[in-house]
Structures are given as C-alpha cells and as structure tokens.
Amino acid sequence: MSSILAYDLGAGSGRAVVGRLNGNRIETEELHRFANDPVQVGDRLHWDILRLYHELKQGLLKAKHQGIEVASMGIDSWAVDFGMIGANGELLGNPYHYRDRHTDGAMERLLAEVSPASIFDRTGIQFLPFNSIFQLYALKKARSPLLREAQRFLMIPDLLRYFMTGEMASEFTNATTTQLYNPIDKQWDSQLLKWIGVSESLFGPIVQPGVLAGELRPSLMEELGVPAIPVYAVAEHDTGSAVAAVPALHRSFAYLSCGTWSLMGTEVDRPVITEQARELNFTNEGGVNGTFRLLKNIMGLWVLSETRREWEREGRIYSFPELIALASQAPAFATYIDPDDDLFLPPGNMPERIRSFCERTGQKAPSEPGELVRCILESLALKYRYVLELTEQLSGQRFDGLHMVGGGVQNTLLCQWTANALGRPVWAGPAEASAIGNLAVQWIARGELADIWEARRVIQGSFPISVYEPQDVEQWENAYGEYLRKTGLSKA
Numbered sequence: 500m501s502s503i504l505a506y507d508l509g510a511g512s513g514r515a516v517v518g519r520l521n522g523n524r525i526e527t528e529e530l531h532r533f534a535n536d537p538v539q540v541g542d543r544l545h546w547d548i549l550r551l552y553h554e555l556k557q558g559l560l561k562a563k564h565q566g567i568e569v570a571s572m573g574i575d576s577w578a579v580d581f582g583m584i585g586a587n588g589e590l591l592g593n594p595y596h597y598r599d600r601h602t603d604g605a606m607e608r609l610l611a612e613v614s615p616a617s618i619f620d621r622t623g624i625q626f627l628p629f630n631s632i633f634q635l636y637a638l639k640k641a642r643s644p645l646l647r648e649a650q651r652f653l654m655i656p657d658l659l660r661y662f663m664t665g666e667m668a669s670e671f672t673n674a675t676t677t678q679l680y681n682p683i684d685k686q687w688d689s690q691l692l693k694w695i696g697v698s699e700s701l702f703g704p705i706v707q708p709g710v711l712a713g714e715l716r717p718s719l720m721e722e723l724g725v726p727a728i729p730v731y732a733v734a735e736h737d738t739g740s741a742v743a744a745v746p747a748l749h750r751s752f753a754y755l756s757c758g759t760w761s762l763m764g765t766e767v768d769r770p771v772i773t774e775q776a777r778e779l780n781f782t783n784e785g786g787v788n789g790t791f792r793l794l795k796n797i798m799g800l801w802v803l804s805e806t807r808r809e810w811e812r813e814g815r816i817y818s819f820p821e822l823i824a825l826a827s828q829a830p831a832f833a834t835y836i837d838p839d840d841d842l843f844l845p846p847g848n849m850p851e852r853i854r855s856f857c858e859r860t861g862q863k864a865p866s867e868p869g870e871l872v873r874c875i876l877e878s879l880a881l882k883y884r885y886v887l888e889l890t891e892q893l894s895g896q897r898f899d900g901l902h903m904v905g906g907g908v909q910n911t912l913l914c915q916w917t918a919n920a921l922g923r924p925v926w927a928g929p930a931e932a933s934a935i936g937n938l939a940v941q942w943i944a945r946g947e948l949a950d951i952w953e954a955r956r957v958i959q960g961s962f963p964i965s966v967y968e969p970q971d972v973e974q975w976e977n978a979y980g981e982y983l984r985k986t987g988l989s990k991a
C-alpha cells in the first residue's frame with residue numbers, strides 16, 4: 500500500500516496529510532499542521548510565502564523521519580493570489596494577500612471602462628474585488644515595478660510547485676479563479692489581458708488536475724535527503740479539491756465548503772454563463788473531470804475568526820469550542836448581519852463593525868461575546884438558506900439536503916442551525932475535504948481509483964458523516980423573514 504502526500508493550504512492554516520488506499524477504504528494521517536499568518540508591512544498585507552515553503556519542507560522531513568516513502572504529492576491552496584517570476588527565475592517580491600487594500604476601487608474603475616457583461620461572458624466568474632484580474636489592473640494603474648520586471652505569473656500553488664520542482668505550469672481549476680481564463684476557448688483570454696494592459700506572455704501553459712507536473716528538484720532532494728518524488732497537478736484550488744471530496748453519490752447535489760470562506764453551490768457539466776447568473780453574481784469555477792462549480796462566495800467563518808483575533812489582541816483568548824458554548828447560551832434571534840457586506844472583507848475590528856452594521860440597520864447592537872458569536876452564526880445559517888435558494892433558482896434543481904465539508908463542520912452548532920434554517924438535513928463531513936480531494940485526484944491519476952464518482956463512493960465509506968435533521972423549523976422560518984428584512988436582503 501503506497502503512501503501519498505497532500506499539502507492543503509487554507510487562509511487560516513496549512514497541513515500535510517498522508518493518504519493510503521486500503522482496498523475501498525481511505526486512511527489519512529495528519530503529518531504536519533502549521534499556522535498561515537499573513538504579515539502586514541507598512542500599508543501592505545502579504546502572504547509569508549517562504550515560510551509556507553519552509554513548512555512544506557517540514558512535511559517532507561516528517562515523512563522521512565517516520566519512515567514513510569512518499570509515492571507522489573500535490574499542493575492545493577486558496578485561490579486568486581499569485582507571485583511573479585523574474586528573468587533569473589526568482590520570485591519578485593512577496594505575494595499580496597487578497598485582503599490587501601491595494602485593490603480598493605480597482606474593480607469599480609475597470610468596470611467603468613469595460614462592461615461587467617463583457618467580462619462575465621468571457622469568464623463566467625463572479626465579481627469579487629480581489630480577483631486576480633483586479634489585482635493585476637491595480638498593479639498596472641499603480642505602475643508597479645513588479646509588472647515591469649515580471650516574466651511569469653504563477654498562482655500560489657503553482658509557485659510552491661515551481662519552488663519544489665523547478666517546472667512552471669498553471670493549473671486549470673485555480674486559473675479559472677483569476678477571471679482571466681476563458682472556459683469556452685479553453686485558454687487565457689487575450690482580450691481581457693489587453694483591456695487591463697497586462698502582457699499575455701506572462702501566462703504559461705495550463706495543465707489539468709491529474710497531470711504529472713514534475714518531480715522534486717535535485718537541490719531539494721539533496722537538502723532534505725529525500726528521493727525524487729513525483730508531483731502531480733491536483734485540483735490546486737482548495738475549493739476544487741474540497742468539492743471533489745464531497746461524499747455525494749448522485750449527480751445532483753448541493754455543497755457548502757465551510758472554512759475561512761463559505762462556498763455554496765452545485766456541480767455542473769458546463770459553465771452557466773447567463774444574464775441571471777451574472778445578476779446573482781454566481782461563479783463558474785473549473786473543477787475536476789471537466790466539471791464546473793456553480794457557486795457563490797459567502798464571507799463565512801472569517802467573520803468569527805477575525806472577531807476572535809480582535810479579542811485575542813485585547814488579551815481575551817477563546818477557543819472555538821468556548822465561543823460556541825457562549826453563543827448557545829445567548830438569546831436567540833436578537834440581531835442579524837449580512838456577512839457579505841463590504842464592511843467585513845478587510846481584516847480589522849469585527850466586533851466594532853458588527854455593531855456598526857446593526858446600528859446602520861436599526862438593530863440593537865450586540866455587546867457580550869456570546870451575543871456577537873450568536874449573531875454571526877445565526878446570520879451565516881440564514882444566509883446559507885438565501886444562497887441555497889438562489890442556487891436552486893439558477894440551476895433549476897431542488898436539493899433534498901446539503902453536504903457540508905471543511906473545518907467548519909467541527910462547529911456542531913452551525914451545522915444544526917444550518918439544518919434548521921434550511922428546513923432540510925445537513926450531512927456534515929469530512930472536515931479535511933480539501934486534503935482528501937487532493938489525494939483523490941492523485942489516486943485517479945495513478946490508476947488506483949477509476950474516476951471522481953468512485954472516489955466519492957470510497958470517501959463516503961471511509962469518513963464519518965454526521966447527519967443533522969432540522970429542528971424548530973417554524974421559529975427559523977419566522978427568523979428568516981426577519982433576517983431578510985433587517986439586513987435589507989429582501990430588497991436585493
């Protein structure tokens with residue numbers, strides 16, 4: 500039984516997970532887990548990319564020390580961000596964090612020059628102010644030296660794979676999130692690049708998940724004392740990997756990938772590039788096996804983790820289970836936020852922003868920690884209902900329940916409240932869906948699993964799935980009406 504390795508880097512933390520396929524069962528073992536703390540330098544927020552590369556090396560060393568022979572490996576991470584490679588093959592600068600404010604106003608500025616329809620029709624991608632297209636446009640407008648020197652654009656997992664192998668290639672699922680990839684022509688969109696004034700020569704060949712993309716560079720093998728390990732391009736967008744691991748047994752299913760972000764939608768065979776999809780601001784991100792993810796970003800547990808971080812700065816340390824316990828004791832249905840309000844995107848003082856949202860919308864502002872956490876979690880559950888109904892409208896499907904995967908499934912209160920808000924069951928798990936999807940694509944490429952559906956069957960049989968049946972449905976139904984009114988979503 501061979502051991503393979505998945506690196507999964509989330510906005511909150513990264514992990515190296517070893518997977519073994521034992522007949523019809525997957526066994527996983529977390530080798531290494533590390534924080535992914537971005538670094539503010541002056542006005543700019545960066546990813547600590549070299550530290551992350553260091554942590555990837557630690558994963559390989561831990562495997563070596565435990566006598567694990569790694570037969571292959573793959574890397575997935577959050578989307579949209581990138582590094583630039585210069586003429587000497589070195590990384591130019593530190594990649595920006597998608598929450599950095601250098602993109603403030605860039606989307607509005609570009610959309611004043613080029614119509615939203617002409618961008619959406621070419622990409623099928625939702626408008627988020629931090630998409631790579633707007634980051635690049637902002638760099639161009641700021642006359643960034645980065646663009647003058649750059650020879651190659653590599654997204655985060657492409658970049659780390661390049662560090663490891665010395666080979667450069669852009670992986671498809673992640674490339675689609677740039678809003679510069681045309682899924683109809685199946686290539687980078689030259690017209691969009693012309694509109695933003697960025698040279699097409701920066702963009703290299705696109706490879707599909709499952710392609711063998713190189714092996715460890717000799718210098719790295721020597722540094723770590725490890726053998727040549729094949730490196731696969733997997734679904735390098737973490738959400739692509741997470742959805743590949745949704746334990747669904749039938750074609751038509753709804754998912755919520757619940758980590759720092761909440762990504763909710765369904766899988767489709769073809770991108771849905773219609774006026775309705777554009778107006779509802781849904782996206783069509785590339786998936787495995789030629790599929791697309793018709794989904795919408797919801798700000799997600801970021802609002803909670805950033806709230807927790809604010810309290811930590813004040814010297815009040817709470818674990819997630821403590822916060823959940825406080826929320827469960829606070830009064831129900833007191834105040835609501837729309838987590839997708841622009842207020843909540845940048846890092847900062849979330850308790851203050853929640854209060855200011857409540858004041859703006861004529862609600863009593865929560866003050867105690869339990870009240871704030873309850874407001875966040877109830878609002879998320881109710882927003883999930885709103886987006887699930889939009890997904891149904893757009894896809895013409897009706898879903899019997901919701902598959903929830905990602906670290907957020909550890910929040911049993913959120914899972915239960917989501918079932919209550921939807922009035923439908925929630926099937927929660929696995930928590931490490933992105934790492935498992937990463938492994939699954941490698942097993943398919945290695946000929947050990949037949950296809951994505953066999954992978955999903957095996958995942959379903961290998962990991963516990965918790966079922967949450969809806970409770971207090973009438974109260975939640977009433978709360979939903981209140982939620983839409985108070986947040987202003989009823990007018991959207």
Ligand code: ADP
Nearest residue numbers: 509510511512758759800819905906907909910
């Ligand atoms: P990402 O990949 O974006 O870093 P994860 O999938 O690891 O995110 O999920 C992280 C989220 O999971 C945290 O923001 C937190 O809300 C939730 N979480 C993590 N651990 C726990 C826990 N023990 N109990 C409840 N929630 C948790």
Ligand code: LRH
Nearest residue numbers: 576577578579737738760
């Ligand atoms: C989740 C995720 C999401 C993107 C965001 C930038 O980690 O990849 O799919 O929209 O990060």
